[in-house]
Amino acid sequence: MSGALTDIAADKSVRAVVIAANGPAFSAGHDLKELTGRRGDADKGRAYFTQIMTMCSTMMQQIVNLPQPTVAAVQGVATAAGCQLVASCDLAVASAAAKFATPGVDIGLFCSTPMVALSRNVTRKHAMEMLLTGDPVSAEDALRFGLINRVVAVGAERKEAIALAQYVAEKSAHTVKIGKEGFYRQAEMTLAEAYRTVTQIMVDNLLSADAEEGIGAFIEKRDPKWEDR
Amino acid sequence: MSGALTDIAADKSVRAVVIAANGPAFSAGHDLKELTGRRGDADKGRAYFTQIMTMCSTMMQQIVNLPQPTVAAVQGVATAAGCQLVASCDLAVASAAAKFATPGVDIGLFCSTPMVALSRNVTRKHAMEMLLTGDPVSAEDALRFGLINRVVAVGAERKEAIALAQYVAEKSAHTVKIGKEGFYRQAEMTLAEAYRTVTQIMVDNLLSADAEEGIGAFIEKRDPKWEDR
Amino acid sequence: MSGALTDIAADKSVRAVVIAANGPAFSAGHDLKELTGRRGDADKGRAYFTQIMTMCSTMMQQIVNLPQPTVAAVQGVATAAGCQLVASCDLAVASAAAKFATPGVDIGLFCSTPMVALSRNVTRKHAMEMLLTGDPVSAEDALRFGLINRVVAVGAERKEAIALAQYVAEKSAHTVKIGKEGFYRQAEMTLAEAYRTVTQIMVDNLLSADAEEGIGAFIEKRDPKWEDR
Numbered sequence: 001m002s003g004a005l006t007d008i009a010a011d012k013s014v015r016a017v018v019i020a021a022n023g024p025a026f027s028a029g030h031d032l033k034e035l036t037g038r039r040g041d042a043d044k045g046r047a048y049f050t051q052i053m054t055m056c057s058t059m060m061q062q063i064v065n066l067p068q069p070t071v072a073a074v075q076g077v078a079t080a081a082g083c084q085l086v087a088s089c090d091l092a093v094a095s096a097a098a099k100f101a102t103p104g105v106d107i108g109l110f111c112s113t114p115m116v117a118l119s120r121n122v123t124r125k126h127a128m129e130m131l132l133t134g135d136p137v138s139a140e141d142a143l144r145f146g147l148i149n150r151v152v153a154v155g156a157e158r159k160e161a162i163a164l165a166q167y168v169a170e171k172s173a174h175t176v177k178i179g180k181e182g183f184y185r186q187a188e189m190t191l192a193e194a195y196r197t198v199t200q201i202m203v204d205n206l207l208s209a210d211a212e213e214g215i216g217a218f219i220e221k222r223d224p225k226w227e228d229r
Numbered sequence: 230m231s232g233a234l235t236d237i238a239a240d241k242s243v244r245a246v247v248i249a250a251n252g253p254a255f256s257a258g259h260d261l262k263e264l265t266g267r268r269g270d271a272d273k274g275r276a277y278f279t280q281i282m283t284m285c286s287t288m289m290q291q292i293v294n295l296p297q298p299t300v301a302a303v304q305g306v307a308t309a310a311g312c313q314l315v316a317s318c319d320l321a322v323a324s325a326a327a328k329f330a331t332p333g334v335d336i337g338l339f340c341s342t343p344m345v346a347l348s349r350n351v352t353r354k355h356a357m358e359m360l361l362t363g364d365p366v367s368a369e370d371a372l373r374f375g376l377i378n379r380v381v382a383v384g385a386e387r388k389e390a391i392a393l394a395q396y397v398a399e400k401s402a403h404t405v406k407i408g409k410e411g412f413y414r415q416a417e418m419t420l421a422e423a424y425r426t427v428t429q430i431m432v433d434n435l436l437s438a439d440a441e442e443g444i445g446a447f448i449e450k451r452d453p454k455w456e457d458r
Numbered sequence: 459m460s461g462a463l464t465d466i467a468a469d470k471s472v473r474a475v476v477i478a479a480n481g482p483a484f485s486a487g488h489d490l491k492e493l494t495g496r497r498g499d500a501d502k503g504r505a506y507f508t509q510i511m512t513m514c515s516t517m518m519q520q521i522v523n524l525p526q527p528t529v530a531a532v533q534g535v536a537t538a539a540g541c542q543l544v545a546s547c548d549l550a551v552a553s554a555a556a557k558f559a560t561p562g563v564d565i566g567l568f569c570s571t572p573m574v575a576l577s578r579n580v581t582r583k584h585a586m587e588m589l590l591t592g593d594p595v596s597a598e599d600a601l602r603f604g605l606i607n608r609v610v611a612v613g614a615e616r617k618e619a620i621a622l623a624q625y626v627a628e629k630s631a632h633t634v635k636i637g638k639e640g641f642y643r644q645a646e647m648t649l650a651e652a653y654r655t656v657t658q659i660m661v662d663n664l665l666s667a668d669a670e671e672g673i674g675a676f677i678e679k680r681d682p683k684w685e686d687r
Binding site: 069090091092120121122123146147148149164167168171172174175176178179180182183186187190191192194195198199200201202203205206207208210211212213214215217218219224226 | 290334
């Protein structure tokens, strides 16, 4: 997945990404047998587990740092790193039958890395309830918490996620890229710092070919033709 | 508007501010023709656009830093910097017919500065949906997202916003000022740092004339008489 | 209360904490007569008030830093530091008759320290409405804001809070401790910093006895037996 994201990041023909799954689950996170498979190593598996966890955290940050917008299409359970995957996407569409959980606490392995993404999507009490109880949350509750954007009829989630991705893919790829990048950068700044940084981003944006085209098209009441199209 | 805010900040007789608009729109943000009017300059308008954007970002921060509380009264569409204006106010009342959008993505000019304010009001997935799709959000959804405080009947929004502003204006101006200032300062701090800073603010507050009067009035079961009244 | 929390933090037999109150109010915060009782001191009570406020802020942070999870059981009004107490707990269950308010503004003493906890639980406009108006918020609205996790029938709140605490208490105490600690630490970091820190926490967690037991039990489809049990 990390490799695919690296390829996508460099591929200008890809304008939006839908992350979906086949089978009953969206993602149940790590394979527990893989995680514990190297307990017999001299270091009890520390090096191996560090490697796996670092790869996972890197992949999640690749999604956040991807120039293209990402939409999760959640058809089944999204637990642990699977729930983190949903939280890491820019947008998420879920089936009414989808469930979300961070159940690591039940197996003695707190969903610590998932909580990094989860706690940046929902308020503290909601995140803590999921993390401390480990209990599944319905699609309706996930919508109320702000973890997902839309709940659709069972079976419609992939079609809806693709439609949403296509809708965003019609926009200027350059504009979406600088917007998404700026969003996550400024989120970590003070207000004054954010305004300083983002004002500069917006000036550069206005001077881009796509803004010239887009504003011109708007004023002339015609459809814009983006550069990378 | 920036000049008006500077005057208001220095005017102790002003105890709360309502930001409202005449006409069908609350605010559609920047004038696109103004933004692009200096493309013929030697620098393609960079200096001019930087100046306009900086003025706009400064004005939004003046609202946040204003000693008086601000209430947006949103009767129509609030888009781009107009949506940012609503997000920058301390409180917001909207007509059931109001709409909120950050549609810059549709003209190749991402709503980057609006997102600074928006993303400090609503959760990530909600902000991202508005920013990436550009689609309008209803007053009901804006209420659910936390972007506004109240939805009222069409035509009642200004009266309700004024009533809310007057309600807060009855409080001690000194107390509201230090409270508002402290709110935005501590929001950018760690928990320990916030408690250290705010504990000191509260000690100073308790020693103020208005706290002495307010607590006395409460204990004596009478109405307080604030200093700047 | 601070002393009790210090004892609890060191007592491995305590696995979860419910904070509840007898009488009609959950907590109305500081005793105003105590706060103002030393106005006759040479420093007008500054040293004394600083001491009281520091003790209060310390106690609230003890709850956040407590290794055990805390659940507020709110049966009546939770105002000022009482509302802060609810916000400082990891989880909160409230009676349908409970009310939440930060009414300091009405007595000239802004709820500045309560806002540190409140503003880390709810969105800005919600926090500002409570802080600037001082008005009580119903349990239903507090649930919508994300300040509490559950609203239950009047009189059922303590039983439900205890049930929730017991449910979490069945988990591995070691796992809950590192999870809770990590949660509040990473909340103050950038995304990259949070992932670096928490990935290491998770590696250590996996190598703990409780994770070995928990994962083993899960694979073998039996109940886990935690170390500190």
